Amino acid sequence: MNGLVLAAFLAAAVCAQEDVPALDIEVTKTHIIAKGGGRPPGSATSETQKKSLARDAAIVSAQAHLLMYVEALQAGKTTLGEMMKSDKKFDLKVKGTLSRAEIVKTEWRDDGFAEVTIRVSKKDLKKIRRGLRLP
Secondary structure (H helix, E strand, C coil): CCHHHHHHHHHHHHHHCCCCCCCCEEECCCEEEEEEEECCCCCCCCHHHHHHHHHHHHHHHHHHHHHHHHHCCEECCEEHHHHHHHCHHHHHHHHHHHHCCEEEEEEECCCCCEEEEEEEEHHHHHHHCCCECCC
């Protein structure tokens, strides 16, 4: 992920979470599951565009929630977040894995709000860093 893509990712994450309550992370035996929500911008003209943009915002929101959770995971005596700050290649590996999270479910409400559920495999996270402690 180059700098421009990362900046767009973070900007969209902030917009996606506007007026959207933080949604929980669920940890299963095999996956880490995150939910995110988003609203379409007021400038969207068609119903299709509104749904598409709301879904995109929800995906970015869910990825941001997943990233916050993963950054707090322990790897030895440090957290993944600390390791990501000190090693650019490792940072890109983690964010690349999270960006490939599987979209499990998408729901739209009548008011245009979209909620997306994504999941990432614990196996994929363990491939990133040996010694990673997953719940």
